[in-house]
Amino acid sequence: MFYTKRTLKDTILKLSDNFKVILLTGMRQVGKTTLLKELSGNGRTYVTLDNAKDLLMAQEEPEFFFQTYQPPALIDEIQYAPELFNHIKIIADNAPDTGLIWMTGSQQFHLMKGVTESLAGRVAILELLGYSIYERDGLGDKQVPFLPSPTPPSVLKRYNLKETYDIIWRGSYPAIVSKDVDVWSNFYSSYIKTYIERDVRQIANISNQTDFIKFLSTVAARTAQELNIADIARNVGISPNTAKAWLSILESSGVIYLLKPYYRNVTKRFIKKPKLYFTDTGLCSSLTSWNSPESLERGAMSGAIFETFVVMEIIKSYHHNGKYPAFYFYRDSVQTEIDLLIEQDGLLYPIEIKKTSNPSKDDLRGFKKIAEEFAVGYGTLICMTDKPRPLTEGANAISIWDI
Secondary structure, three states, X not given: OOOOOOOOHHHHHHHHOOOOEEEEEOOOOOOHHHHXXXXXXXXXXXXXXXXXXHHHHHHHOHHHHHHHXXXXXXXXXXXXXXXXXXXXXXXXXHOOOOOOEXXXXXXXXXXXXXXXXXXXXXXXXXXXXXXXXXXXXXXXXXXXXXXXXXXXXXXXXXXXXXXXXXXXXXXXXXXXXXXXHHHHHHHHHHHHHHHHHHHHXXXXXXXXXXXXXXXXXXXXXXXXXXXXXXXXXXXXXXXXXXXXXXXXXXXXXXXXXXXXXXXXXXXXXXXXXXXXEEOOHXXXXXXXXXXXXXHHHHOOOXXXXXXXXXXXXXXXXXXXXXXXXXXXXXXXXXXXXXXEEEXXXXXXXXXXXXXOOOOOHHHHHHHHXXXXXXXXXXXXXXXXXXXXXXXXXOEEXXXXXXX
């Protein structure tokens, strides 16, 4: 399997020197275990709770479990045995060393409650997503959190439109990045089956798998759109309450990302509809039956999947550096829209995303409107331009390969 240095590597090692416990969360097969095993070398005991025997020991005899797997230890899929959290707390409180326990978790639904109740102040929580465009090109150690700037870094190789959509369509799971195209369909169909059988069934009692797969496909078709639970429920033929519960599963297990709207009144951000993004564009393409990069690029979801890819790459640039800033989108009563806002140091940095190779200042109309109401930083339009281009005094257009 193709492997490259992950950007998060240095952050994990730094935090492990300062915290007793590290928890690395993320979807299945994004490379959590591979990354932590690589960083562990031969000096850390490894155990996976996917193993039925070890899981039973962890659940029924947690004290004996830690006698068998003594720290420093790496525990894979910790969410299966929340019974271990109290014992991890005791270990952390009674040992002077840092970096005692490293854990991975593919589900956050039950996991976070146990962590926050038992390990507050003792654990550093990080999230790993699929390969970023920097990691894919072997430049993971050069990726920094993206912020619009008049001088973008421009260290990545430039890809044309066809190559870009091949990358978007293929997706970011390490196991599929370097594989031949003919295994793409089998990989994602197997992934969906495994996700439902191993993860979803443990989170919720879903009796009708056909409905849930239809629900997954319906949600995927709405990536880069405002979330409309009633519309999704109607299309799938389930109740709005069921759709809401299933969306919580997708969000908690990292399949979707919900981007909150920006309002001056903070409470409104939790009332108005968020925008929905699939975290992996390959999985999204598979669920919506775009079976080639060419059909995806020419099809009805071309713009939405481009936006999804860019938003998730920007999020990766932060999460893979151990940072979790405030991300929003903007839409006002007269339909002025901005795809992404990054709030930092009292400023809002506006970002527009368009699949165009011919950007113009007309694409940035929302920037002027938001600057009348809020303190804004430099803005940018991310598109398929061949080189960075200034569009206004406070904004430019850059390539997707400049982020």
